[in-house]
Amino acid sequence: MDKLKVNIGSLALKNPVMTASGTFGYGKEFADFIDLSRLGGICVKGTTLHNRQGNPYPRMAETAAGMLNAVGLQNKGVDYFISDIYPEIKDIDTNIIVNVSGSTVEDYAECAARLADIEKIPAIELNISCPNVKEGGMAFGTSTSSAAQVVRAVRKVYHKTLIVKLSPNVTDITEIAKAVEAEGADSLSLINTLLGMAIDVEKRKPILSTITGGLSGPCVKPVALRMVWQTYNAVKIPIIGMGGISSWQDAVEFILAGATAIQIGTYNFVDPTISVKVVDGIADYLERHNISDIKNLVGKLQV
C-alpha cells in the first residue's frame, strides 16, 4: 500500500492515520480491538517531566455530538514512561509519538531532552494547547512570543521530528503557526480542544470540577477543518489535522483542506476500531478515484 505512505518531516508513516493523544492511552489498551501495526502512528497520553494527579472528579460532560473533558494531564511523568511503559510498547510496528507538556519552558525542554535518545520514539508532539492545566499548557500556545519561546528551547535539545500541537482558542491560529514554524518545528498538529463549559441546572453548578474544559468530538469538526485550511495556506511545513474525525470521509476532508496526516481522537471511545476503518476507507477512496499517491490529494480542495 505504497500509495498511502506520507512523511512528516523525516518521519515516514505507512499511512496518514494516527491516533490522538489522550484518547488512545499508550496504544496497548486497544490491542484487543485492532491490529495496532495498521496505524500510521500513535500519539501517547500527554507526558510531563513530573508525575501529575490531574484535576479532581468530575472530569467529563457529554455534549451534543461530543464531550468536554477536564482531565488535566494526569500521568506518571516521563521517567516512569521510559522505564515502565516504553518497554511494553516499543515493539509495536508503528510510530510511537510522545505528547509532551509542561508548566515552564524548562520543563518542556527537560522532558523533551529525556526522550531525545529513546530509540523507538521517532518524534514528539509538543502540547502547547492543553486547556485544562492552571499553569503552562494552553497559555504557551495562545501568544506568538511564548509559543516561539517553548519551541526554541525544545528545538535546541530535540533533534528528531518535532510536531507542535496548536490551540484553537486564539484569534488567529495562523499567527501562532507561523511563529512556531519560524523556530524550526517540523510539523503542526491541530486542533487541540476548544474551551467550553456545561452546567447542571438542577444544582445550578458547573458539571466539571474545573468549571471549564476542553470540547472535542464531531461537534468541533467544522471549526477544526477551517483552521487546518487557514494554516495550510499560511505555512510550508506539513500539517496533521484533527478535530472530530469519525469516518474516512472526515479524514479525506482534512486531507483536502491541507492535512498531510490526520489524528483520530474522541471517536476512539465510541468505536475503538474506527482508526483502522478510516485507513481502509481512505484506501478505497484512492482506488475509486484512481489516485496513485495520497500526497497528491493534500490541499487539493478546489476553490
Place this chain on the structure above:
Amino acid sequence: MKKMLDLVVVENNKLNQNYCLLKLSTPDKSVLPEMYPGQFVEIRVVDSPTTFLRRPISVNFVDKLKNELWLLVQVVGDGTRKMSEYKTGTIVNLLLPLGNQFSTPEKHQQELLLVGGGVGTAPMLYLGAILKESGFNPKFLLGARSSKDLLQLDDFAQYGQVYTTTEDGSHGQKGFVTNHSILENIKFDRVYTCGPKPMMMAVANYAHKNQIECEVSLENTMACGFGVCLCCVEDTKHNGNVCVCTEGPVFNIKDLKWIS
C-alpha cells in the same frame, strides 16, 4: 480479553415505568465471552442523536444455559430511553467484558450480605448466583423508594434470603437499607454493595465500624470504559486518582478515602 461484539435483543421486559430488563444473546449462537460479577459492558446507542458516548451498564446476570446476558436499565436520559424501546431482534454493539470483579470470600466467611439500592441492585443478582454456585448462602438486602421500585425479587430469592427496605414502608422494613434490623441481628463476615453513593457510603461506614470486609461498586461518569480517557477517576488512599473502569468498578473500602 475485551471484545467489541454485536448482540441481538432476545427480550426486553418493562419492569416498571423507569426500568427495563434487556436480555441479549449472540446472533450466531456462539458462546458469550466469560463475564464475572461486578463487570460491566459499554453499549452503543444508535438512533439517539443526543447520545454520543457509549453507556456503561453492569452485568445483571449471565444465563449460561440460554447464552443470555441480562442488563438492568434505568431510564435516566435519552440513551437509556432508547434502550428501553429496543425491540426483539434489534442488534446492539457492546464492548465487554470491562472492569474488575467482586472478590470471592474466604471459606470461613459464611455470612455474606449483598446490599443493593435502585439500579445498583443489578450486579448483586449475578454476584449472588455465583456465590450460591460456589457453595455460599448469600443474603440480599435491597432498598428502594417504594415497593414498585423493588425489582427482580423472585430472581434474587433463588439464590438466598431476601430482605427489603422501602422509604415509604410499602415493602419490608421502612427506611433505608442501613436501618434494617438484620445489620444488628447478624454478624456478617463480608458485605458487598452497589447503589447511590450516599447509600454505599452509609453501608461502608457500617462495615468499617463493625470491622467487616466491604466491597463497593462505583459508577463514576465515564467516557471510554477501558482506561484511556481518564475521566472516571476515584481518589484512592495509596494510588491517587485511578480509573474506575479498569481499577474498579469494585473497590475494597479500605482503599478509598470515604472513611476518615
